[in-house]
Amino acid sequence: MFETINFLFPNDLHIHWSLMIVMYPYITGLVAGAFIVSSLYHVFGKIEFRPIGRFSLLTSLAFLLTATLPLLNHLGHPERAMNIMITPHFSSAMAGFGILYTFYLIVLTLEVWLVFRKDIVDYARASTGLRRTMYKILALGVYDTSPEALEKDHKVVKVLAAIGIPAACMLHGYVGFLFGGIKANPWWSTPLMPVIFLFSAVVSGIAALVIFYQIAMRWRGEAISADCIRGLARWLWLFLIMTVTLELLEIITLAYEQAEEWEVIAPLLTHQLSFSFISLQMIIGALIPMILLMITVLMDSFMKDKLRNMLTFIASSLLLIQVFAMRWNVVIGGQIFSKSFRGFRDYTPHFLEKEGVLAAILLGLLPCVLLIVLSRVLPPFRSQKEPIG
Amino acid sequence: MKIMDNVSRREFLKDGCKLASACMILNVLPIKIPNAFASDEASATQAGLEAKDGYNWGNHYYAYLIDTRKCIGCGMCVQACSRENNVPDGFFRTWVERYEISERGEVFVDSPHGGINGFEATNPGFNATKAFFVPKMCNHCEHTPCIQVCPVGASYATKEGMVLVDSERCVGCGYCVQACPYGSRFINPITHTADKCTWCYHRITKGLKPACVQACPTGARKFGDLKDEHDEVRKILASERIGILQAEKLTKPKCYYIGLDKEVR
Structure with missing residues (x-):
């Protein structure tokens, strides 16, 4: 039916939200997810996450610092970006971005500083030259590392982490709301959208940490904590189940209601998005990791550490693809069909264009590089305590 | 010292x-x-015209009436709009759609280049029993989602009930483009800001008609002022049966249609 009509509103021939807008929720999702893991340790006292308690904070910070870049690259007038903060128009969900982002950045930076404060002071005392200056600046003139002061730090960290959880949820739930609140688009407009975004954010955050942690330990030639991986696998499985349930729930509801929009969404999912939705998001990205994680969790007592590490690593890699595919299917999928509900357009990002594939790859790599730099300045793994000279 | x-x-x-x-x-x-x-149109007119030409935006409330039965699909309106407003190629402030529908409910719709060059005869692949043209543009909705979602307040409503974009404030995020159910907005590839039909605000504030209305040879497009007692559009709206696009979205469009079909979205 649609093949014969294929009528698009003339202005709908263009995809206005490009690959950059796929990258943006992907990156903020990683921010929120990594932060939730750090909170599992800092707030909820999950001791098994101690080895990555500080690393997950740095991961969150590295991704947060780059979260605005895809947006800036996408804006028609990036030089006016600050208007969103200077003259926000509060009836718009997007106007909340500046506030949420800044608030979360402050909370996260404070928490990182307090968590690493003792180390910063130690490094400032032990190093010389430029390094010493850098750590002295980072210490902000506070050199009190008495047990009472550290105890106080610890308490504040707990409070900040507790504030950070809703802040991270807001920052990412807001992204889902941006889409969920558009009544013009039936593929976006659902109150489930922020929830789906949040759960998949946690999935991507945990998955990224599984991968980064294992790589970091390999790099450092240290043993990977079996408890930590076991715990991550368990949480990952749980959040994956919830995410997939929600994602399917949304589609089942649309299909069951058989409302007008299903006429355009059904072919969208089975034709235009058949690869990215059915193959990537649902089978390779969800079904397979779900089986792998089920094996990891349920057969844990029969499993050697190496096998567990490998299974979680593979599952996590697939899940990072799943979450990316989900972002793609939401952002691009929502623009593939015309608002005439009578036709589809195509979108293939070019490699070298301003908002193209290369830009996306660079934006994906940048936070990883930043994480390495941050880990050099503030070594997050506890065994690495040798003074830096 | x-x-x-x-x-x-x-x-x-x-x-x-x-x-x-x-x-x-x-x-x-x-x-x-x-x-x-400020907007390119509004600031100039408000400051200048109120004093000079006695134009007061509080004295007007505009509406647009399209009689689809009269439209012949000549595309003059699209051409006039494109020239008047320097609309970039491939983008449309107004466009014309052609519908061909069979007895069995088969539908064929097209709008080649927004109908700017008129329409050539086509074979929809079925025996069309009715066919008609539907001109479209920004509906200047009273409860418009595009103003609601603009994060910086660059999209705004004037007192005459028009929806305009301040291109000096717009950041070009494209959120309004996504929020418009009618596909009326686009990001202008030259200014990199949101762009759309202004009902030729620069003309109507000088007492002229929008370019598309002026160019329409059949009178399918009418522009009126609901605050004017003797206005033709006002009288038609009051006495005829009128349709709007996507009424279920509750955006309260101010482009009114005569002779709409259920297949038109």
Whole structure:
């Protein structure tokens, strides 16, 4: 039916939200997810996450610092970006971005500083030259590392982490709301959208940490904590189940209601998005990791550490693809069909264009590089305590 | 040097702070006031015309009426709009759609280049029993989602009920483009800001008709002022059966249609 009509509103021939807008929720999702893991340790006292308690904070910070870049690259007038903060128009969900982002950045930076404060002071005392200056600046003139002061730090960290959880949820739930609140688009407009975004954010955050942690330990030639991986696998499985349930729930509801929009969404999912939705998001990205994680969790007592590490690593890699595919299917999928509900357009990002594939790859790599730099300045793994000279 | 000696550091800092805050206030105010209402069209007309030509935006409330039964799909309106407003190629402030529908409910719709060059005969692959043209443009909705979602307030409504974009404030995020259910907006590839039909605000504030209305050879497009007692559009709206696009979205469009079909979205 649609093949014969294929009528698009003339202005709908263009995809206005490009690959950059796929990258943006992907990156903020990683921010929120990594932060939730750090909170599992800092707030909820999950001791098994101690080895990555500080690393997950740095991961969150590295991704947060780059979260605005895809947006800036996408804006028609990036030089006016600050208007969103200077003259926000509060009836718009997007106007909340500046506030949420800044608030979360402050909370996260404070928490990182307090968590690493003792180390910063130690490094400032032990190093010389430029390094010493850098750590002295980072210490902000506070050199009190008495047990009472550290105890106080610890308490504040707990409070900040507790504030950070809703802040991270807001920052990412807001992204889902941006889409969920558009009544013009039936593929976006659902109150489930922020929830789906949040759960998949946690999935991507945990998955990224599984991968980064294992790589970091390999790099450092240290043993990977079996408890930590076991715990991550368990949480990952749980959040994956919830995410997939929600994602399917949304589609089942649309299909069951058989409302007008299903006429355009059904072919969208089975034709235009058949690869990215059915193959990537649902089978390779969800079904397979779900089986792998089920094996990891349920057969844990029969499993050697190496096998567990490998299974979680593979599952996590697939899940990072799943979450990316989900972002793609939401952002691009929502623009593939015309608002005439009578036709589809195509979108293939070019490699070298301003908002193209290369830009996306660079934006994906940048936070990883930043994480390495941050880990050099503030070594997050506890065994690495040798003074830096 | 002698004067400086008498100023203590405390006083110096105090005065410095006062000066800085005064500068800030002076700086912020003039930026805010013109920009709050500024648009390429609005600022010029409001300041200038109110005094000169006696144009007062409080005295008008505009509406647009399209009689689809009269439209012949010539595309003159699209051409006129494109020239009047320098609309970039491939983008449309207004366009015309052609519908061909069979007895069995088969539908064929097209709008080649927005109908700018008119329509050539086609074979929809079925026996069309009715066919008609539907001109479209921004509906200047009363409850418009595009203004609601603009994060910086660059999209705004004027007192005459028109929806305009301040291209000097727009950041080009494209959120309004996504929020418009009618596909009326686009990001202008030259200005990189949101663009759409203004009902030729620069013309109507001078007492002229929008370019598309002026160009329409059959009178399918009519522009009216609901605050004018003798206005033709006002009278038709009051006496005829009128349709709007996507009424279920509750955006309250101000483009009214005569002779709409259920297949038109």
